[in-house]
Amino acid sequence: MTAATESSPGPRHAAPEEPLLRIQGLTAGYGAAPVLHDVTLTVPPGAIVAVLGANGAGKTTLLRTVSGLLRPSAGTVRLSGADLARVPVEHRVRRGMAHVPEGRGVVAELTVDENLRLGGLWRTDRRDARRALDEVYALFEPLARRRGHAGHQLSGGERQMLAVGRALVARPRLLLLDEPSLGLAPRVTAQLMGLLASLRDDTGLAVLLVEQNVRSALSVADRGVVMSLGRVVRDADAAELRDDDALRHAYLGF
Template structure:
Protein backbone atom coordinates (compact mmCIF):
# COMPACT_ATOMS: atom_id res chain seq x y z
CA UNK A 1 0.00 0.00 0.00
CA UNK A 2 1.10 3.53 -0.79
CA UNK A 3 0.30 6.02 1.96
CA UNK A 4 0.67 9.69 1.14
CA UNK A 5 0.37 12.07 4.03
CA UNK A 6 0.43 15.84 4.18
CA UNK A 7 2.60 16.08 1.05
CA UNK A 8 3.53 19.65 0.06
CA UNK A 9 5.70 20.67 -2.89
CA UNK A 10 6.66 24.26 -3.71
CA UNK A 11 8.25 25.76 -6.77
CA UNK A 12 9.68 28.93 -5.30
CA UNK A 13 6.72 30.83 -3.81
CA UNK A 14 4.14 28.74 -5.66
CA UNK A 15 2.73 25.74 -3.85
CA UNK A 16 2.08 23.05 -6.48
CA UNK A 17 0.82 20.55 -3.90
CA UNK A 18 -0.80 21.60 -0.65
CA UNK A 19 -0.77 18.98 2.07
CA UNK A 20 -2.05 16.13 -0.08
CA UNK A 21 -3.08 12.92 1.71
CA UNK A 22 -4.57 9.72 0.33
CA UNK A 23 -3.90 6.02 0.08
CA UNK A 24 -3.50 3.79 -2.95
CA UNK A 25 -4.53 0.22 -2.26
CA UNK A 26 -2.57 -2.86 -3.14
CA UNK A 27 -3.34 -4.43 -6.54
CA UNK A 28 -5.86 -1.69 -7.36
CA UNK A 29 -5.88 1.18 -9.83
CA UNK A 30 -6.04 4.60 -8.23
CA UNK A 31 -6.75 7.41 -10.69
CA UNK A 32 -5.47 10.89 -9.92
CA UNK A 33 -7.60 13.34 -11.90
CA UNK A 34 -7.77 17.07 -12.34
CA UNK A 35 -7.29 19.91 -14.77
CA UNK A 36 -4.01 21.16 -16.18
CA UNK A 37 -1.89 22.62 -13.39
CA UNK A 38 -3.75 20.79 -10.64
CA UNK A 39 -0.49 19.25 -9.45
CA UNK A 40 -0.89 15.74 -10.85
CA UNK A 41 2.51 15.48 -12.50
CA UNK A 42 4.17 17.16 -9.52
CA UNK A 43 2.69 14.47 -7.30
CA UNK A 44 4.21 11.68 -9.41
CA UNK A 45 7.56 13.46 -9.65
CA UNK A 46 7.64 13.85 -5.87
CA UNK A 47 6.93 10.14 -5.45
CA UNK A 48 9.69 9.12 -7.86
CA UNK A 49 12.19 11.55 -6.34
CA UNK A 50 12.48 13.91 -9.32
CA UNK A 51 11.24 16.90 -7.31
CA UNK A 52 11.85 17.55 -3.63
CA UNK A 53 8.84 17.67 -1.38
CA UNK A 54 8.86 20.53 1.12
CA UNK A 55 7.07 18.55 3.81
CA UNK A 56 5.07 15.38 4.16
CA UNK A 57 5.60 11.71 3.68
CA UNK A 58 4.90 8.98 1.17
CA UNK A 59 5.39 5.47 2.43
CA UNK A 60 5.34 2.46 0.18
CA UNK A 61 5.15 -0.83 2.07
CA UNK A 62 6.23 1.20 5.05
CA UNK A 63 9.38 2.59 3.38
CA UNK A 64 9.64 6.37 3.09
CA UNK A 65 10.03 7.51 -0.54
CA UNK A 66 10.38 11.23 0.13
CA UNK A 67 14.01 12.29 0.33
CA UNK A 68 15.28 9.34 -1.70
CA UNK A 69 16.93 9.70 -5.10
CA UNK A 70 15.07 8.46 -8.21
CA UNK A 71 17.83 5.94 -8.94
CA UNK A 72 17.34 4.39 -5.48
CA UNK A 73 13.54 4.39 -5.54
CA UNK A 74 13.58 1.97 -8.53
CA UNK A 75 15.04 -0.67 -6.24
CA UNK A 76 11.94 -0.50 -4.03
CA UNK A 77 9.82 -1.83 -6.90
CA UNK A 78 8.50 1.56 -8.03
CA UNK A 79 8.49 2.27 -11.77
CA UNK A 80 7.40 5.51 -13.38
CA UNK A 81 6.23 6.00 -16.95
CA UNK A 82 7.00 9.70 -17.43
CA UNK A 83 4.75 12.16 -19.21
CA UNK A 84 5.10 12.55 -22.95
CA UNK A 85 5.94 8.90 -23.61
CA UNK A 86 9.29 9.03 -21.86
CA UNK A 87 11.27 6.77 -24.10
CA UNK A 88 14.76 7.59 -25.36
CA UNK A 89 14.33 8.34 -29.06
CA UNK A 90 17.99 7.90 -30.00
CA UNK A 91 18.12 4.35 -28.65
CA UNK A 92 16.57 1.34 -30.34
CA UNK A 93 13.37 -0.26 -29.08
CA UNK A 94 15.31 -3.25 -27.74
CA UNK A 95 17.80 -0.96 -25.97
CA UNK A 96 14.98 0.97 -24.32
CA UNK A 97 13.52 -2.28 -23.03
CA UNK A 98 16.92 -3.56 -21.86
CA UNK A 99 17.42 -0.30 -19.95
CA UNK A 100 14.30 -1.08 -17.95
CA UNK A 101 15.91 -4.21 -16.53
CA UNK A 102 19.53 -3.10 -16.20
CA UNK A 103 19.34 -2.56 -12.47
CA UNK A 104 18.05 -6.11 -11.96
CA UNK A 105 20.43 -8.86 -10.99
CA UNK A 106 18.97 -11.62 -13.17
CA UNK A 107 19.78 -11.14 -16.86
CA UNK A 108 17.76 -14.17 -17.96
CA UNK A 109 14.65 -12.89 -16.17
CA UNK A 110 15.06 -9.54 -17.93
CA UNK A 111 15.31 -11.33 -21.26
CA UNK A 112 12.11 -13.31 -20.71
CA UNK A 113 10.31 -10.15 -19.54
CA UNK A 114 11.42 -8.37 -22.72
CA UNK A 115 10.04 -11.24 -24.79
CA UNK A 116 6.80 -11.01 -22.85
CA UNK A 117 6.53 -7.32 -23.79
CA UNK A 118 7.05 -8.26 -27.44
CA UNK A 119 4.19 -10.77 -27.12
CA UNK A 120 1.92 -8.11 -25.63
CA UNK A 121 2.86 -5.55 -28.28
CA UNK A 122 3.74 -7.28 -31.59
CA UNK A 123 4.43 -3.95 -33.42
CA UNK A 124 7.44 -3.45 -31.13
CA UNK A 125 8.85 -6.90 -31.85
CA UNK A 126 8.91 -6.29 -35.60
CA UNK A 127 11.03 -3.17 -35.20
CA UNK A 128 13.15 -4.06 -32.19
CA UNK A 129 16.43 -2.87 -33.71
CA UNK A 130 15.02 0.42 -35.10
CA UNK A 131 15.51 3.74 -33.32
CA UNK A 132 12.57 4.63 -31.11
CA UNK A 133 11.79 7.90 -32.88
CA UNK A 134 10.44 5.84 -35.80
CA UNK A 135 7.49 4.72 -33.65
CA UNK A 136 4.01 6.28 -33.59
CA UNK A 137 2.68 7.94 -30.43
CA UNK A 138 0.68 4.90 -29.38
CA UNK A 139 3.61 2.57 -29.99
CA UNK A 140 5.88 4.79 -27.92
CA UNK A 141 3.41 4.64 -25.07
CA UNK A 142 3.38 0.84 -25.38
CA UNK A 143 7.17 0.88 -25.25
CA UNK A 144 7.23 3.17 -22.22
CA UNK A 145 4.81 0.90 -20.36
CA UNK A 146 6.66 -2.19 -21.59
CA UNK A 147 9.95 -0.79 -20.30
CA UNK A 148 8.37 -0.21 -16.90
CA UNK A 149 7.16 -3.84 -16.88
CA UNK A 150 10.68 -5.09 -17.58
CA UNK A 151 11.69 -3.42 -14.31
CA UNK A 152 9.22 -5.83 -12.60
CA UNK A 153 7.69 -3.21 -10.36
CA UNK A 154 5.03 -3.74 -7.74
CA UNK A 155 3.95 -0.07 -7.92
CA UNK A 156 3.47 1.51 -11.34
CA UNK A 157 3.22 5.30 -11.65
CA UNK A 158 1.69 6.34 -14.98
CA UNK A 159 1.74 9.98 -16.08
CA UNK A 160 -0.96 10.78 -18.66
CA UNK A 161 -0.66 7.65 -20.83
CA UNK A 162 -3.54 8.92 -23.03
CA UNK A 163 -1.88 12.26 -23.87
CA UNK A 164 -2.16 12.95 -27.59
CA UNK A 165 -3.48 9.50 -28.47
CA UNK A 166 -6.54 8.67 -30.58
CA UNK A 167 -9.56 7.41 -28.55
CA UNK A 168 -9.31 3.85 -29.85
CA UNK A 169 -5.63 3.58 -28.92
CA UNK A 170 -6.31 5.18 -25.54
CA UNK A 171 -8.98 2.57 -24.90
CA UNK A 172 -6.65 -0.31 -25.75
CA UNK A 173 -3.86 1.11 -23.56
CA UNK A 174 -6.32 1.52 -20.67
CA UNK A 175 -7.58 -2.05 -20.97
CA UNK A 176 -3.98 -3.23 -21.10
CA UNK A 177 -3.22 -1.37 -17.85
CA UNK A 178 -6.26 -2.95 -16.24
CA UNK A 179 -5.12 -6.39 -17.39
CA UNK A 180 -1.65 -5.80 -15.97
CA UNK A 181 -3.08 -4.80 -12.63
CA UNK A 182 -5.19 -7.93 -12.43
CA UNK A 183 -2.67 -10.46 -13.78
CA UNK A 184 0.39 -9.29 -11.91
CA UNK A 185 -1.24 -7.81 -8.85
CA UNK A 186 0.31 -4.43 -9.66
CA UNK A 187 -0.60 -1.37 -7.66
CA UNK A 188 -1.24 1.39 -10.18
CA UNK A 189 -1.32 5.14 -9.68
CA UNK A 190 -2.79 6.54 -12.89
CA UNK A 191 -2.50 10.28 -13.41
CA UNK A 192 -4.89 11.44 -16.13
CA UNK A 193 -6.48 14.55 -17.53
CA UNK A 194 -8.74 12.27 -19.56
CA UNK A 195 -11.00 11.50 -16.60
CA UNK A 196 -13.57 9.50 -18.57
CA UNK A 197 -10.97 6.97 -19.76
CA UNK A 198 -9.24 6.76 -16.40
CA UNK A 199 -12.52 6.24 -14.51
CA UNK A 200 -13.43 3.41 -16.87
CA UNK A 201 -10.68 1.24 -15.39
CA UNK A 202 -9.97 2.78 -11.96
CA UNK A 203 -11.06 1.34 -8.63
CA UNK A 204 -10.53 4.54 -6.67
CA UNK A 205 -10.35 8.17 -7.75
CA UNK A 206 -8.61 11.19 -6.27
CA UNK A 207 -9.39 14.60 -7.74
CA UNK A 208 -6.86 17.38 -7.36
CA UNK A 209 -7.73 21.03 -7.80
CA UNK A 210 -5.02 23.69 -7.59
CA UNK A 211 -2.79 21.44 -5.54
CA UNK A 212 -5.40 20.16 -3.09
CA UNK A 213 -7.36 16.94 -2.81
CA UNK A 214 -11.02 17.83 -3.28
CA UNK A 215 -12.47 14.35 -3.74
CA UNK A 216 -11.25 10.88 -2.77
CA UNK A 217 -13.89 8.27 -3.45
CA UNK A 218 -14.62 4.99 -5.20
CA UNK A 219 -14.23 5.50 -8.93
CA UNK A 220 -17.77 4.25 -9.58
CA UNK A 221 -19.21 6.89 -7.24
CA UNK A 222 -17.28 9.67 -8.94
CA UNK A 223 -18.34 8.44 -12.37
CA UNK A 224 -22.00 8.33 -11.41
CA UNK A 225 -22.12 11.72 -9.67
CA UNK A 226 -22.87 14.09 -12.53
CA UNK A 227 -22.59 17.30 -10.45
CA UNK A 228 -19.14 16.35 -9.33
CA UNK A 229 -18.07 15.39 -12.85
CA UNK A 230 -19.36 18.65 -14.31
CA UNK A 231 -17.71 20.70 -11.65
CA UNK A 232 -14.25 19.18 -11.55
CA UNK A 233 -13.79 16.89 -14.51
CA UNK A 234 -15.56 18.67 -17.35
CA UNK A 235 -17.79 15.86 -18.63
Protein backbone atom coordinates in the same frame (compact mmCIF):
# COMPACT_ATOMS: atom_id res chain seq x y z
CA MET B 1 -24.30 -24.02 26.07
CA THR B 2 -21.05 -25.16 27.72
CA ALA B 3 -18.69 -22.92 29.63
CA ALA B 4 -16.02 -23.53 27.04
CA THR B 5 -18.32 -22.27 24.32
CA GLU B 6 -19.32 -19.24 26.34
CA SER B 7 -15.72 -18.18 26.85
CA SER B 8 -14.59 -18.72 23.24
CA PRO B 9 -13.65 -15.57 21.34
CA GLY B 10 -15.97 -14.05 18.78
CA PRO B 11 -15.26 -14.08 15.04
CA ARG B 12 -11.85 -12.76 14.06
CA HIS B 13 -11.68 -9.91 11.58
CA ALA B 14 -8.67 -9.71 9.30
CA ALA B 15 -6.56 -6.60 9.81
CA PRO B 16 -6.94 -4.10 6.99
CA GLU B 17 -4.30 -4.51 4.33
CA GLU B 18 -1.46 -2.00 4.49
CA PRO B 19 -1.52 0.31 1.46
CA LEU B 20 1.30 -0.25 -0.98
CA LEU B 21 1.67 3.54 -1.29
CA ARG B 22 0.70 5.96 1.45
CA ILE B 23 1.00 9.71 0.83
CA GLN B 24 0.27 11.85 3.86
CA GLY B 25 0.23 15.62 4.27
CA LEU B 26 2.35 16.15 1.16
CA THR B 27 3.31 19.72 0.29
CA ALA B 28 5.68 20.41 -2.60
CA GLY B 29 6.39 22.89 -5.35
CA TYR B 30 9.03 24.78 -7.26
CA GLY B 31 11.08 27.41 -5.50
CA ALA B 32 9.05 29.25 -2.90
CA ALA B 33 5.70 28.55 -4.58
CA PRO B 34 3.94 25.38 -3.34
CA VAL B 35 1.91 23.46 -5.90
CA LEU B 36 0.70 20.63 -3.66
CA HIS B 37 -1.02 21.46 -0.39
CA ASP B 38 -1.38 18.80 2.32
CA VAL B 39 -2.17 15.97 -0.15
CA THR B 40 -3.14 12.64 1.40
CA LEU B 41 -4.06 9.49 -0.50
CA THR B 42 -3.33 5.76 -0.63
CA VAL B 43 -2.89 3.11 -3.30
CA PRO B 44 -3.72 -0.45 -2.18
CA PRO B 45 -1.78 -3.39 -3.60
CA GLY B 46 -3.15 -4.46 -6.97
CA ALA B 47 -5.37 -1.41 -7.47
CA ILE B 48 -5.63 1.37 -10.03
CA VAL B 49 -6.10 4.80 -8.49
CA ALA B 50 -6.82 7.58 -10.98
CA VAL B 51 -5.75 11.14 -10.16
CA LEU B 52 -8.06 13.53 -11.99
CA GLY B 53 -8.39 17.27 -12.41
CA ALA B 54 -7.89 20.20 -14.75
CA ASN B 55 -4.56 21.53 -15.97
CA GLY B 56 -2.71 23.12 -13.08
CA ALA B 57 -4.32 20.88 -10.46
CA GLY B 58 -0.92 19.51 -9.39
CA LYS B 59 -1.21 16.01 -10.81
CA THR B 60 2.19 15.86 -12.51
CA THR B 61 3.87 17.51 -9.53
CA LEU B 62 2.37 14.77 -7.36
CA LEU B 63 3.95 12.00 -9.44
CA ARG B 64 7.30 13.81 -9.60
CA THR B 65 7.32 14.11 -5.82
CA VAL B 66 6.36 10.47 -5.26
CA SER B 67 9.06 9.25 -7.65
CA GLY B 68 11.74 11.41 -5.98
CA LEU B 69 12.31 13.90 -8.79
CA LEU B 70 11.00 16.67 -6.55
CA ARG B 71 11.67 17.00 -2.83
CA PRO B 72 8.61 17.80 -0.68
CA SER B 73 8.67 20.60 1.87
CA ALA B 74 6.32 18.68 4.18
CA GLY B 75 4.60 15.33 4.45
CA THR B 76 5.61 11.73 3.84
CA VAL B 77 5.65 9.17 1.04
CA ARG B 78 5.76 5.53 2.15
CA LEU B 79 6.10 2.43 0.00
CA SER B 80 5.12 -0.79 1.78
CA GLY B 81 5.43 1.13 5.04
CA ALA B 82 8.98 2.36 4.37
CA ASP B 83 9.59 6.12 4.42
CA LEU B 84 11.09 7.25 1.10
CA ALA B 85 12.19 10.69 2.30
CA ARG B 86 15.92 9.95 1.91
CA VAL B 87 15.64 7.34 -0.83
CA PRO B 88 17.02 8.54 -4.21
CA VAL B 89 15.17 7.94 -7.47
CA GLU B 90 17.21 4.93 -8.58
CA HIS B 91 16.69 3.16 -5.26
CA ARG B 92 12.95 3.73 -5.46
CA VAL B 93 13.05 1.79 -8.72
CA ARG B 94 14.86 -1.04 -6.96
CA ARG B 95 12.17 -1.04 -4.29
CA GLY B 96 9.45 -1.59 -6.90
CA MET B 97 8.40 1.84 -8.18
CA ALA B 98 8.46 2.83 -11.86
CA HIS B 99 7.54 6.24 -13.30
CA VAL B 100 6.43 6.86 -16.89
CA PRO B 101 6.40 10.66 -17.26
CA GLU B 102 4.22 12.71 -19.54
CA GLY B 103 5.71 12.89 -23.03
CA ARG B 104 6.75 9.22 -23.02
CA GLY B 105 10.51 9.76 -22.56
CA VAL B 106 11.65 7.38 -25.28
CA VAL B 107 15.29 7.70 -26.34
CA ALA B 108 14.75 8.50 -30.01
CA GLU B 109 18.18 7.37 -31.23
CA LEU B 110 18.03 3.94 -29.58
CA THR B 111 16.18 0.94 -30.98
CA VAL B 112 13.07 -0.51 -29.38
CA ASP B 113 15.15 -3.34 -27.93
CA GLU B 114 17.78 -0.97 -26.55
CA ASN B 115 15.12 1.25 -24.98
CA LEU B 116 13.51 -1.73 -23.28
CA ARG B 117 16.83 -3.03 -21.96
CA LEU B 118 17.40 0.32 -20.24
CA GLY B 119 14.57 -0.59 -17.90
CA GLY B 120 16.45 -3.60 -16.58
CA LEU B 121 20.05 -2.37 -16.53
CA TRP B 122 20.16 -2.32 -12.74
CA ARG B 123 18.89 -5.87 -12.33
CA THR B 124 21.33 -8.59 -11.29
CA ASP B 125 19.17 -11.58 -12.26
CA ARG B 126 19.96 -11.58 -15.97
CA ARG B 127 17.79 -14.61 -16.68
CA ASP B 128 14.69 -12.97 -15.21
CA ALA B 129 15.57 -9.69 -16.95
CA ARG B 130 15.49 -11.59 -20.25
CA ARG B 131 12.20 -13.18 -19.26
CA ALA B 132 10.74 -9.77 -18.42
CA LEU B 133 11.81 -8.47 -21.84
CA ASP B 134 10.10 -11.40 -23.55
CA GLU B 135 6.94 -10.77 -21.54
CA VAL B 136 6.85 -7.14 -22.68
CA TYR B 137 7.18 -8.22 -26.32
CA ALA B 138 4.29 -10.65 -25.76
CA LEU B 139 2.18 -7.83 -24.29
CA PHE B 140 3.03 -5.35 -27.05
CA GLU B 141 3.16 -7.24 -30.33
CA PRO B 142 3.81 -4.06 -32.41
CA LEU B 143 7.05 -3.60 -30.47
CA ALA B 144 8.10 -7.17 -31.16
CA ARG B 145 7.71 -6.52 -34.88
CA ARG B 146 9.73 -3.31 -34.67
CA ARG B 147 12.38 -4.22 -32.12
CA GLY B 148 15.18 -3.11 -34.43
CA HIS B 149 13.60 0.26 -35.29
CA ALA B 150 14.75 3.49 -33.67
CA GLY B 151 12.44 5.30 -31.27
CA HIS B 152 11.90 8.21 -33.67
CA GLN B 153 10.51 5.78 -36.26
CA LEU B 154 7.59 4.72 -34.06
CA SER B 155 4.05 6.05 -34.03
CA GLY B 156 2.73 7.90 -30.98
CA GLY B 157 0.94 4.80 -29.78
CA GLU B 158 4.04 2.64 -30.23
CA ARG B 159 6.17 5.15 -28.31
CA GLN B 160 3.71 5.02 -25.44
CA MET B 161 3.82 1.22 -25.51
CA LEU B 162 7.62 1.44 -25.42
CA ALA B 163 7.65 3.81 -22.45
CA VAL B 164 5.28 1.59 -20.47
CA GLY B 165 7.11 -1.56 -21.57
CA ARG B 166 10.45 -0.17 -20.41
CA ALA B 167 8.96 0.47 -16.98
CA LEU B 168 7.53 -3.06 -16.83
CA VAL B 169 10.93 -4.62 -17.57
CA ALA B 170 11.92 -3.45 -14.08
CA ARG B 171 9.07 -5.59 -12.66
CA PRO B 172 7.53 -2.80 -10.55
CA ARG B 173 4.91 -3.31 -7.89
CA LEU B 174 3.74 0.28 -8.40
CA LEU B 175 3.53 2.09 -11.75
CA LEU B 176 3.26 5.88 -11.81
CA LEU B 177 1.73 6.79 -15.15
CA ASP B 178 1.38 10.41 -16.28
CA GLU B 179 -1.11 11.26 -19.06
CA PRO B 180 -0.64 8.05 -21.08
CA SER B 181 -3.46 8.87 -23.51
CA LEU B 182 -2.05 12.27 -24.49
CA GLY B 183 -2.06 12.54 -28.29
CA LEU B 184 -3.31 9.00 -28.84
CA ALA B 185 -6.25 7.92 -30.99
CA PRO B 186 -9.32 6.75 -29.00
CA ARG B 187 -8.81 3.15 -30.14
CA VAL B 188 -5.20 3.11 -28.90
CA THR B 189 -6.24 4.75 -25.63
CA ALA B 190 -8.86 2.04 -25.09
CA GLN B 191 -6.26 -0.66 -25.74
CA LEU B 192 -3.83 0.91 -23.29
CA MET B 193 -6.44 1.19 -20.54
CA GLY B 194 -7.46 -2.40 -21.15
CA LEU B 195 -3.83 -3.44 -20.76
CA LEU B 196 -3.57 -1.65 -17.41
CA ALA B 197 -6.67 -3.45 -16.17
CA SER B 198 -5.23 -6.79 -17.33
CA LEU B 199 -1.90 -6.15 -15.61
CA ARG B 200 -3.73 -5.31 -12.39
CA ASP B 201 -5.89 -8.41 -12.57
CA ASP B 202 -3.24 -10.86 -13.79
CA THR B 203 -0.08 -9.68 -12.01
CA GLY B 204 -1.30 -7.56 -9.09
CA LEU B 205 0.36 -4.42 -10.44
CA ALA B 206 -0.77 -1.25 -8.66
CA VAL B 207 -1.09 1.93 -10.74
CA LEU B 208 -1.26 5.59 -9.77
CA LEU B 209 -2.70 6.98 -12.99
CA VAL B 210 -2.71 10.69 -13.83
CA GLU B 211 -5.11 11.22 -16.71
CA GLN B 212 -7.18 14.00 -18.27
CA ASN B 213 -9.26 11.52 -20.25
CA VAL B 214 -11.59 11.09 -17.30
CA ARG B 215 -13.99 8.62 -18.87
CA SER B 216 -11.18 6.26 -19.87
CA ALA B 217 -9.48 6.51 -16.50
CA LEU B 218 -12.64 5.84 -14.50
CA SER B 219 -13.52 2.91 -16.76
CA VAL B 220 -10.55 0.94 -15.37
CA ALA B 221 -9.83 2.60 -12.00
CA ASP B 222 -10.86 1.17 -8.66
CA ARG B 223 -10.76 4.58 -7.01
CA GLY B 224 -10.52 8.17 -8.15
CA VAL B 225 -8.85 11.14 -6.51
CA VAL B 226 -10.00 14.55 -7.74
CA MET B 227 -7.53 17.42 -7.35
CA SER B 228 -8.04 21.15 -7.71
CA LEU B 229 -5.34 23.81 -7.22
CA GLY B 230 -3.03 21.34 -5.54
CA ARG B 231 -5.55 19.94 -3.06
CA VAL B 232 -7.56 16.74 -2.92
CA VAL B 233 -11.24 17.66 -3.13
CA ARG B 234 -12.66 14.14 -3.42
CA ASP B 235 -11.41 10.58 -2.91
CA ALA B 236 -14.00 7.90 -3.70
CA ASP B 237 -14.79 4.72 -5.59
CA ALA B 238 -14.54 5.21 -9.34
CA ALA B 239 -18.20 4.28 -9.85
CA GLU B 240 -19.25 6.89 -7.30
CA LEU B 241 -17.32 9.60 -9.13
CA ARG B 242 -18.81 8.57 -12.47
CA ASP B 243 -22.30 8.99 -11.01
CA ASP B 244 -21.69 12.34 -9.29
CA ASP B 245 -22.93 14.83 -11.88
CA ALA B 246 -22.24 17.94 -9.79
CA LEU B 247 -18.63 16.97 -9.11
CA ARG B 248 -17.99 15.95 -12.71
CA HIS B 249 -19.31 19.27 -14.02
CA ALA B 250 -17.41 21.31 -11.42
CA TYR B 251 -14.00 19.65 -11.62
CA LEU B 252 -13.81 17.16 -14.47
CA GLY B 253 -15.43 18.94 -17.41
CA PHE B 254 -18.05 16.42 -18.49
